[in-house]
Amino acid sequence: MTAPSQDFRLPDVGEGLVEAELVSWQVAVGDTVQVNDIVCEIETAKSVVELPSPYAGIVEALLVEVGTTVEVGTPIIRIGSGAHPSEFVPNAAAAPSAEAAAAAEAAGDSPGTLVGYGPREASTQRRARRTGSARPGQHAAPTGPVLAKPPVRLAAREAGVDLRDVTPTGHRGEVTREDLAAPAAAPAPAAPAAPAARSFDVPPVQYTGRVTREPIKGVRKMMGQAMSASAFTVPHVTIWTTVDVTATTRLVARLKLDPAYAGVRVSPLLVLSRAVTELLRTHPLLNAVWDEAAQEVVLRHYVNLGIAAATPRGLVVPNIKDADLMTPPDLGRAINRLTDVARDGRTQPAEQQGGTFTITNIGPFGMEGGTPIINPGESAILAFGTVQKRPWVVSADGEDRLAVRDVCTLSLSFDHRHVDGASGSAFLAAVAGSLVDPSGLFS
Amino acid sequence: MPDLDPAVDYVQLLTPEGERVEHPDYSFDGDDEAIRGLYRDMVLTRRLDVEATALQRHGELGLWAQLLGQEAAQIGAGRALRRQDFVFPTYREHGVAWCRGVDPLQLLGLFRGVDQGSWDPTEHNFHLYTIVIGSQMLHATGYAMGVQRDGAVGTGDPDRDTAVVAHFGDGASSQGDVNEAFVFAASYQAPVVFFCQNNQWAISEPTTRQSVIPIYRRADGFGFPGIRVDGNDVLATYAVMQTALQRARDGGGPTLVEAYTYRMGAHTTTDDPTRYRHSDEVEHWKLKDPIARVESYLRRGAGTDQSFFDQVAAEAEELGVHLREGCKALPEPVVTDLFDKVFTETPAELEAQRSEYADYLASFEEVGA
């Protein structure tokens, strides 16, 4: 089998999109693919989309690095019989420079039409004749309108160049920016020099001496925007309390054996979540939001409980809608599902919107307390510290003695514009009390 | 999560588990062989849809509107038609087009942008796709009033009496055109069936925000019957449509049928539904898949053997190849053809414009190889 290799060019998966970022490769050089097997994931201005292969065969080269943004029409993967394995990977098309793109356009291989690359690969391109046999009444050059994109028209006007004096070299007889620089008939530009071959396993970061510059994008970008928006608009106050949660750890052990909780990963986080959803009813300010634009505090009669989750791609805060209406086993299942989905990096944007209160579970990192930043759109965030065995003074029958108890710290940050110290403390004290004696929560 | 199943009744004859159930007013009058036919239609329609979606991702189509999840609603409605009935589709009725004998490649031509719909509506009694939301409802009602004037209603001749189907979506129900069509159809007792595929979403807008009452109940206010059917149940959709169509042919006037279904895919290939809906919801509807329930009935209830399923799967593969290869071979449009689709007899002025434009196009030269 020596079928020629075929390049799959980046399609326009939206309507009129011009570029996309390559998010991940699902195949590697040497893999065999069938038609419509997913080869990669791309992110456009509109969506994240999986691309199926139009060809069956062996992957001979991946032509674009992960993290690179390339134009529609750029070859991204080469598939063939495997008879032409690429020792070199040209990486030719990745992020072409402006000049290369313009030159390519001038050479007529720009994807002017955004569908149907297949048949057009072999078809010819057309451009206006330089010396037209234009007949009167025709809309074509030299007397008709000259084709040029608006920015080029502006540049021409600013440079005092009459577009009709310029020899067009662009696609379909269009005047390009480069043509303006050479108003006297310029020779057709040479085909772009093939970019130097580049090894493919260079990580998608630029090295500039002693620092590494990583682009701010994706989950990191969202985290950055959300956190700085919150930190610099919301006056945060953080309070904390350390309590004996031995009764909670015993309750967790008991629930694990309860058939109603079959399949649920019962944990102290479930007990805390239950305490929070119950207590927000009587502490509505902590579940409210300060609406600056409307000059209103919006009290919400439902709880969408956010759980901050560390994922491979960064922090996400999905929330459980109407968590206050759930039975404890359902709440447990919802927490399990949310954390599983987050860990797999599959949390969807809709699942992160509309939260009313957030818990951040810092225990798994071994941390006791902190000063968490409030999730935008909410009034408070509760950090759940690690549960540790500690020496603790217990009082019984009027006598104090030291005992080994399960102890943890709860840290609450709240929006001091509408939640004052007394309301914040009352809520935190009530939550802490529920962990000291959780008997009322699960009855 | 809110319960997604409507608390109010809908007509269902085949449960998601593949069990056949009775309904006091409706029953499926075909045999197991007919059910196998419906199964085949649905599998091939789904394949057509999946293949077209992939072709868009290959860069071969400009756009595609997926029907994934709506196969039962469309095949049930499409197979209940008689030859002389006339259909006005939206842009998503690929399953109905299939039932009307339109070559799926012609659907691809439209979405590839090489033509503006190349099937002859009068040959298939299937109008061209309509993108302007709701306008086809008026066209259908007008056509149905024409059918009345032709005397092709209530004659008792099964090959003459004609019904018209107007397809629309839950989102379209908010359009003025749709409501105007309801008024006219009711006033004139036009032989039209308004078939709403309530797929729960109008792009990112949920049905619950479009209508505070179930859509089928709107018919009450206009003065004709409305009925809701499980749109993921092909047997029920077929039975309900058969009744509504016969009522129209007999001169009984319009009916609103709401097929309660779900758009499993994106609104179109340009849309990203993860931005506005939960994966839970999609997972929930997967359990109500329209094809899976028929397959499980055929295997357990009707004792259909594996060779049937293998054969349908092989046909689907063939269809996939036909579409992939055929799509790339679709002829490029001749731009001057645009002028030919405007008038039956082209006036001299337009003739002149055409030749002027042809000259203009000829002023370009071929470059490259």
Ligand SMILES: Cc1ncc(C[n+]2csc(CCOP(=O)(O)OP(=O)(O)O)c2C)c(N)n1
């Ligand atoms: C008159 C008009 N307004 C707006 C649009 C843009 N648009 C295209 S599809 C759509 C949603 C239609 O939803 P629905 O009727 O539920 O049908 P579905 O797409 O779900 O099948 C809209 C608003 C349009 N095509 N026409």
